[in-house]
Amino acid sequence: MRLATLIALAALAHAEQTAVTVLATTDLHGNLLPIDYVTGKAAPRGLASVATLIRSAEAEAPNHLLIDCGDTIQGTPLEYVYQNFARIFPGVKPLAADPMMLAMNALGYDAMAVGNHEFNFGLHNLEAARNAAKFPWLSANTTGGAHPFAAYIVKTVGGVKVAVIGITTPAVPTWEKPENLGTYRFGSPIDAVRKAVAELRAKERPDLILVAAHSGLGPDEPTENVVAELAAKVEGIDAIVFGHSHRELEGRTIGKTLVVQPKNWGISLARLDFTFERQGSGPWTLKDRRSRLLPVKVETAAAPDIVEIAKPYHEFTERYLNTPVATSAVEQSAALCRVMDCALVDAVERVQLEYATADVSFTALFNPSVKVPKGQVTVRQIAALYPYDNELYAVEGTGKMVKDALENAARFYLTCEGARCGEPPLINRDVIGFNYDMAEGVEYEIDLTRPAGDRVRNLRFHGQPLAPDRKLRIAINNYRAAGSAGYSMFAGAPIVWRSGQEIRDLMVEYYTARKELPASASGNWRVVPELAAKTLAREALAAAGQSANQ
Numbered sequence: 232m233r234l235a236t237l238i239a240l241a242a243l244a245h246a247e248q249t250a251v252t253v254l255a256t257t258d259l260h261g262n263l264l265p266i267d268y269v270t271g272k273a274a275p276r277g278l279a280s281v282a283t284l285i286r287s288a289e290a291e292a293p294n295h296l297l298i299d300c301g302d303t304i305q306g307t308p309l310e311y312v313y314q315n316f317a318r319i320f321p322g323v324k325p326l327a328a329d330p331m332m333l334a335m336n337a338l339g340y341d342a343m344a345v346g347n348h349e350f351n352f353g354l355h356n357l358e359a360a361r362n363a364a365k366f367p368w369l370s371a372n373t374t375g376g377a378h379p380f381a382a383y384i385v386k387t388v389g390g391v392k393v394a395v396i397g398i399t400t401p402a403v404p405t406w407e408k409p410e411n412l413g414t415y416r417f418g419s420p421i422d423a424v425r426k427a428v429a430e431l432r433a434k435e436r437p438d439l440i441l442v443a444a445h446s447g448l449g450p451d452e453p454t455e456n457v458v459a460e461l462a463a464k465v466e467g468i469d470a471i472v473f474g475h476s477h478r479e480l481e482g483r484t485i486g487k488t489l490v491v492q493p494k495n496w497g498i499s500l501a502r503l504d505f506t507f508e509r510q511g512s513g514p515w516t517l518k519d520r521r522s523r524l525l526p527v528k529v530e531t532a533a534a535p536d537i538v539e540i541a542k543p544y545h546e547f548t549e550r551y552l553n554t555p556v557a558t559s560a561v562e563q564s565a566a567l568c569r570v571m572d573c574a575l576v577d578a579v580e581r582v583q584l585e586y587a588t589a590d591v592s593f594t595a596l597f598n599p600s601v602k603v604p605k606g607q608v609t610v611r612q613i614a615a616l617y618p619y620d621n622e623l624y625a626v627e628g629t630g631k632m633v634k635d636a637l638e639n640a641a642r643f644y645l646t647c648e649g650a651r652c653g654e655p656p657l658i659n660r661d662v663i664g665f666n667y668d669m670a671e672g673v674e675y676e677i678d679l680t681r682p683a684g685d686r687v688r689n690l691r692f693h694g695q696p697l698a699p700d701r702k703l704r705i706a707i708n709n710y711r712a713a714g715s716a717g718y719s720m721f722a723g724a725p726i727v728w729r730s731g732q733e734i735r736d737l738m739v740e741y742y743t744a745r746k747e748l749p750a751s752a753s754g755n756w757r758v759v760p761e762l763a764a765k766t767l768a769r770e771a772l773a774a775a776g777q778s779a780n781q
Contacts, residue, residue, distance in 0.1 A: 252292035253503040257474025258495035260306025263541045269615035280527045281497045282534035294389030300474035301346025301445035309548045314352045328363040330544045336365045344397035344443040345370040350411045369397025372423035376415040394437040400446040402455040405713035428467045438515040447476030462488035482522035491522045500525045552611040557742040560750040565601040566775035570767035572752040580671035582741045587625035587706035591672035617735040621708035625728035631699035635720040641686040643667035652763040655770040666716035674755045679763045
């Protein structure tokens, strides 16, 4: 055997190996405890439960990093109460600091990418949370601001130099009020990451480059969801952990980059394992990478120290949620509210029409699992019906704008013909349910025998056909006013009024004064043909775990 071969074999025999594990969460949205605040019952979710998975994984893998991909300080009644504590509980001593930051500090997070919902409560609240965090908030493509975000961090883990670059969806300004953004500006993630990678290679020479992205995979909504493009176009990224779109991806390779998405609300934890090898004191070489998702299960115990952190916040949240608002003459369920007109959606529409003094109102059903009991209705049911911290806008619009918006919404259904209309599925899984808006103030039909874009029939206003050039005052939330989810017809429309309050708060105010929720729907819209409507009802009930006889 030749000497060179012997030397090579000897070197291989003495190759050093090591492993680095990256653990990641995303879109926690204030889910600290394993609780569904809609029902008040236990649910397999939340950072306290994820904490158990994190600590178990860390015990197995001593060389580890823990990161989050943003949308952390908004989304549950627990965070809402904390963020609005002085208004909800005037004169009561405020709670110490943002509960999510306290819990993440206790778990030893290394970094968090900035999410779009971090801006929802304004810059003062954002900075308060950021100051409470013992880890950096990252966003390479967000510039400006009184306190700029770092583009990346570099940490040595088990002798391996690891870089984490953060990015934020650049669509933030299309949703958020200008005063909540200040002088922050949101640029191209592709350009920002390319620049960060080049800088890291020149200055830090990391062995592993990760991106923590608050942006969906794409290519849908390409200005919002850029991860697939980022993986395909930017050389030198070893892995991307991402969020924003509230979906789940155990692992996929795009180009040379591994992309992974854990489930939102602390429903699962992403684990990425990287194996490195080097010869002597040479550089580490990435030899293998694997990813998996660790789900929170019903039997997953909540970490006691995280539960203790949450305790005072949870107690105040329950006090708020149990506040009586109104009554309902009948028991109501939202299970069918995305396939037929229903009173629970009308309950939102009435509020929007009233406060915006609008001709037409648009809203989605955000949670089809909502149930309202016969009798007393509390803030809990109102918060379940409208869980997001959106404001109400009135815009100047036209009949054409209404028609175009309804056609965009109708993409939620699939086209059918004849007997096919009796066969599920007729719900388009590529359109997220909370992007299906219904309108009040007009009457219309959605004909599923017609192709997408040409389904809205018999569109009428005050009993007369709605002319495309008819001027209308339209009530929509701030996200729709920005043109999100395909509702580009609203983008740029003159905004003639802003509520300055969350729609949920307007609902509490409205029904506290009127004492009763609507018990029946106005019946202003329907799906045709009737066979398709019946199929959709069966499909919606099956998704809700109910039978058609209920």
